[in-house]
Amino acid sequence: MQVKNIEKWVLENWHMEATLTPLVGEFDLNFRVKIASGDYILKIMAADCTAEFMQMQIDILNHLRNKIDFIPHIIPTQNAQDYVKIDDRFLWMISAFDGKLYADCLAKPLSLVAQIGTKLAQLDIAMQGFHSPALSRSIKWDLSNASWIAESIQSLEPNKQARVTNIIEAYHQTNQILESLPKQAIHNDLNDYNILVLNNKNGQQDVSGYIDFGDLITAPKICNIAICAAYLMLDVDNPLAYLSQFVSAYHAHNPLSETEIKLIWRLALMRLAVSVTNSAMMKLEKPDDAYVSISENAAWRMIDEAQKYDDQFVSAKLLHACGFKINDNAERLGQWMVKNKFHPLFDMDLSEAPIFDFSVIGKDAPSNAKKPDMVEFQQIIDSAAKHGQPSLGCYAEPRIIYAGEAFFSGATQHQARDRRSVHIAIDIFLPAGTPLKAPYPATVHSASIQDTAFDYGGLVTLKHITDTGQTFYTLYGHLAWAEVKALKVGQVIKAGETFAKLGDYDENGTWPPHVHFQLGLTGWHGADWPGVVSPDDLDVWKTIYPDPAPLLNLAPGHATSSIRDRNVELTRRKAWSGANLSLTYDQPLLLQRGYQCQMYDEWGRTYLDAFNNVPHVGHAHPRLAKVAARQMQMLNTNTRYLHQAQSDYAEAMLAKMPAHIDTLFFVNSASEATELAMRMAREYSGAKNTIVCEAGYHGNTLTAIELSEYKFNGKGGKGAQDWVHVVPIPDGYRGEFKNDDPDAGAKYAKYTRAIIDELAAKGEKLAAFITESFPSVGGQIIPPQGYLKAVFEMTRQAGGIAIADEVQTGLGRLGDYFWGFEQQDAVPDMILLGKPIGNGHPIGILATTRQIADRFANGMEFFSTFGGSTLSCTIGLEVLKIIEEEKLQDNAKTIGTHILNALQKMQNHCPSIGDVRGLGLFIGVEMIAPDGSPCQARADYIANQMAQKRILIGTDGPHHNILKLRAPLVFSQQDADFLLLHIEKIFKQVENLNW
Ligand SMILES: Cc1ncc(COP(=O)(O)O)c(C=O)c1O
The missing domain is CATH 2.70.70.10 (Glucose Permease (Domain IIA))
Known part of the structure; x- marks a missing residue:
């Protein structure tokens, strides 16, 4: 049958001048009909289609038309006929739904599965009372009469036959019950190619239509449910979660009996057995027809997976999900x-x-x-x-x-x-x-x-x-x-x-x-x-x-565990906390323990931590627990007294820094270090003007916020103070000067020059330039070569001090470098440290030159009660020793390079990855929309999906579209491979979501 002829028939009968695209189908020919006003589906019935069957197809759609809105409706011909007969073939046309096939959706959230259950329940209710003489056909897809496959089992490869035989045996035990159930007209083929899904405005997916009523028969409705269930379980991580979500949603709208629910698992497996047997037989008949084995491999995978489940447990789970008691006794x-x-x-x-x-x-x-x-x-x-x-x-x-x-x-x-x-x-x-x-x-x-x-x-x-x-x-x-x-x-x-x-x-x-x-x-x-x-x-x-x-002989509950309840903790927290204390993830986690890169929730579920940089040497490091406990037994006091721990730690930390940085101030956090840095810079320069980097973050105190463009120009921010001057983030991907520009560093540095010149022209002086060595909050940016060296030099020449915030980049995270400024060949006058240096214990350090420190010593005492406490210094020193002894900088390099290489490969086939960048275990992946603009929705989706897989990563950057990976430095090759395995799958899903 030539497409040209069919197009002619469409013109003659429907007055549509259309282009036709063939669609897949088992028996009938289906075409997508495209005309200016929209899309339709033309169906040409198989040669052996009877008038009775044709009429049934028309009648069911008309029967459903005013009852539900997610089934196609008939497009009559110009002569108001529902169908025409041309050359012994019936032709008819129906409306087409927007959206894609459920089979083609890579993201299949449980909420979508629940919708499928609800809509199937609505369909079954709407189908009640439909009669047609053609309904009492005998077809191979009738799940209430599926024993025929036992005779065709030889079509299967010999090593696969036993699996199907087991399913048939279990199915036979359901026969009598099945026969006793009431029958009605059912769709009978709601497989993953007959469900259409559309993305809604919120980026979520909705079911838009159920199609293909060609297998309509009369049978118990539980067959309809089992058929759909069989396909929903294909190739998902947790088939039982999908099954129970689907069945319970159905049950909520069209109640099922316990007897019916207990049949679902066996019937669903039988449907898969029918499918694989049919595919094997059809392949012998039509070896070149791909449609006959369209679900075959996935069906076999599910049949294999099903062997792991105990069918009584599955039924118990379904009964429980539908609110039934599992055991009457x-x-x-x-x-x-x-x-x-x-x-x-x-x-x-x-x-x-x-x-x-x-x-x-x-x-x-x-x-x-x-x-x-x-x-x-x-x-x-x-x-x-x-x-x-x-x-x-x-x-x-x-x-x-x-x-x-x-x-x-x-x-x-x-x-x-x-x-x-x-x-x-x-x-x-x-x-x-x-x-x-x-x-x-x-x-x-x-x-x-x-x-x-x-x-x-x-x-x-x-x-x-x-x-x-x-x-x-x-x-x-x-x-x-x-x-x-x-x-x-x-x-x-x-x-x-x-x-x-x-x-x-x-x-x-x-x-x-x-x-x-x-x-x-x-x-x-x-x-x-x-x-x-x-x-x-x-x-x-x-x-x-x-x-x-x-x-x-103990009271019930005498030896029953009571654990923290996540919802109770959420309510408790909401009761005392301010609204801007945020929680990560759509479903916040209650985490109770950690070890290395693992965290454990209240139920012992394990999460892989690829995000938290505070536990630099790993969560709950036993050496730190030991030295901290010992020090608390001994003494914990402040810097007004001598203690060798202070100098041990100070000397060890200074030994890691450039020689001219020779003086340390211990505080409690990086925010406090930032605050102190500003006091010193003003004292040193006699000025207040400070240059900061766009999207920078330096802490939560008043001055730190005034220095953090990410905050003062972000949500709720009050804008820049008159003494704060912002230079663009030196971002070689999204910024003005790109990575391939050899002069990008110098060009970005010119913005600093311009501010210094402007100040000079006004007769004003500069106090400092403060920046994260690699803007991390700004999206894991590695500045172009020469940038930091140039701006630090300019700052010094202008009488200000060059401050490197090394909170996120320091301490070996970059693999090749212990500090970020080393990669830039830059020399700061002051280094600010926090977070990872205490591995979770609050320590902040300001390290600077003797000259700057001396200028600060103006007679006023500097004292931080807890800064440099005996305990803090003991812990800080142990962290440095662990980094050294466990060779964690090397590990950051090896594992970081492995992850970066793999992500870069993924980028080649995932257009929504705009950029992959990083050094060591400081890694960023920029998610973009098809037009190249930043796409926060994709980044959020990936971070949430990763959390579902129990892998923690973050999002950051001025547009919140950068995936941020900064795992503890003990991240292993196995950890990396697990992360890569899942992130790749999720990237593929994202390609399929057209946000
Ligand atoms: C780069 C940078 N600087 C400073 C700070 C402030 O550290 P803290 O919150 O420990 O005071 C942070 C915290 O996220 C940071 O990321």
Whole structure:
């Protein structure tokens, strides 16, 4: 069929002079019809299409037309006909939606998935009552009759057949239930190519249309839901989060029964099985037709991923998301347990036993968050109770001790990926060999040895039936092997009968001896109950594995962890804080611990910190914790007394500076150093005029704000004081003179010359020029060569002092240079330091020449109570030693270069990256709009998406469009690769968002 002919038919019948572009489709021919007034879709039905089927297509769209607005409507011909028949083919035209296919959206936020669920519910409601004789067709895509694939399984590659067979078996178990459900007309093919998505004004995505009613049939509506669900789960990081968001949104608008919800997972997998089987068959028939295998690879990936999930848990999660109880017996069993007395597991009363707090910041949490030390763990346990006396570990407790590979999910080896962290049992610590007794009459449900490190070791589950006929289960982990091996499944155990003993390290998975005692309301998991679960699913798990305290004759909640609640903390903070104390991220983080480049939230979720430059040598460095604690035990006083720590630190810091900088003043912060710098400059020069750099930032005090163009010309700023003179930021990417201009440095410096000349012409003098050596707040700018040297020289010649704010650039961050001014071959008269020099402890330093310091010594005492305290100097010195001994400057160079190179490669295929710049671990990525203008929305999106992946980066710059990476200097190659893996994916998403 020639496009020319079709265009002629369109002209004849619709009076449209149009260009046609073919679209994909399985059977019918579809064309996009473009005319001046808009776009339409022309559909040419397959040759075997009956009039009855054609009419059904028309009838359904007319049926829906006044009910919902997200389906196409029919464009009648000039003769007011819904369709025409030409050469035995039916032709008809429908409206086209703006937007792109959901399949093509790289960003698929959960909010969009919820909208898809809501709209599908609305569609299903609108479809009710629609009848057509053509509905009772038999088609291969009928999920209520999908067993046919069992006969076609040979079309699949042999190594893949078993996976599909398993899905078919699970599907067969649903047959009877499916048959009993009411039927209605359903769309039956709401796959990711039949959903259209449009960006709204806020940069968010909305569902604009559902298309293609060609597979319409009569079937239970749950089939419609499962089909859509199958495609929503393709190639997303957390398919279950997508599934439950979608199903719960649907349920909120068109309620589902428990029976229906329990079918969804199996039906969705069956749809994928139908899809891959169909693709395999069609490929044999039409090897060159790409459409037949359009979703095949993604479907296989999901089929593989699905093997990791327990289908009963998935159903539980969906039921929970829709507000159903997961276990009807839970309440009655709970009441029964509270009323009953049970035989003690160890013939001991546990009510007075010490309770550990192993939670993230609990008093008994390990000191090394990344690699917990089992010897320390044992010492904590030994110190809690007398030998032979029990101590308890809590239920629902988030613990960072679960650092082994087995607790991580997701493809990469990195700590910051998803991790099971919440202990869902009670631990009872007692010596190895202590006999263990059954709390209630039981039969052995399972007895096994799980012998990998950090697993259960000897493991027993018991099945119990209450005197009221309800069943429950108990699990005992970390047992000695001999007794476990002697148990037989089904063996009867009396209440109080010894059936096992606590195992030692070598038999219990390498833990300090204890029993992990878990209560299960279902026997779902056989022997393999998860004892530690993801915090994201904790609510669901708690309904399956409730608090076992009553079985230990303890009050419910007696040994349950209580942790900080993020929302409570948010409310508390709002109550006391000023409104301009801001929080980062759309969903603020409650961070509780750190170690090296990792931070941990209240649930033990790990974040990779690639943003915070204060923890220069890494979060919670043990050497700093040690020297700080020791100094606090000894003495912490001020500079009015002699202490060797002051000179040790001062000498070590000065040794890192140019020789003419020989005098130090200790203060508490960089803001205070800036403040002091201005006092000194004015004293030295007898002037007040100060030159500052555009977009510069030097602190939060009154004078520091008056020197910070970023602030005084930013939101809420009051503009420049008459003594403050601003020069342009020497930005070789966005500024007036570009990186490829060899004279850019000199040209930018001319702005300083002009100000000095102007002042001189007015007979005024200059006090200082202050700048960040590399404007960091201004967007990680490296000035063109020669710039800083020139402006510092000009300043000196004019009688002012040249001040280098090295807060963000100093201390080895740049890799090749210890200070930023070195890269510029520039010599400052004064250096201001803060933030990283104390690694989190507040220290500020002003370093200058003896001459300037002497001029300042005018008789008035200089004193800062805490500046140069014994503690500060001890910490500052240790930071310098760590940088040296751990070779962190070298690390900044190696890892920084690796990241910069990779980002520069990404820039080649991501037009929204305008510039990648940096040195060492001082890195900026400038995000731009298609017209090259700064694009804050893209930078914000990336930073927020990275936070979703638990990687912290920042945004900065005068237009807030620069991604800012300035990780602690201990950032490893593995950390860098994890960051790069995710940022690349997000850059690709951004290319797809047309903001
Ligand atoms: C370049 C620069 N100078 C000075 C300061 C002020 O430091 P502080 O807030 O520690 O006083 C900062 C803080 O962000 C800074 O980035």
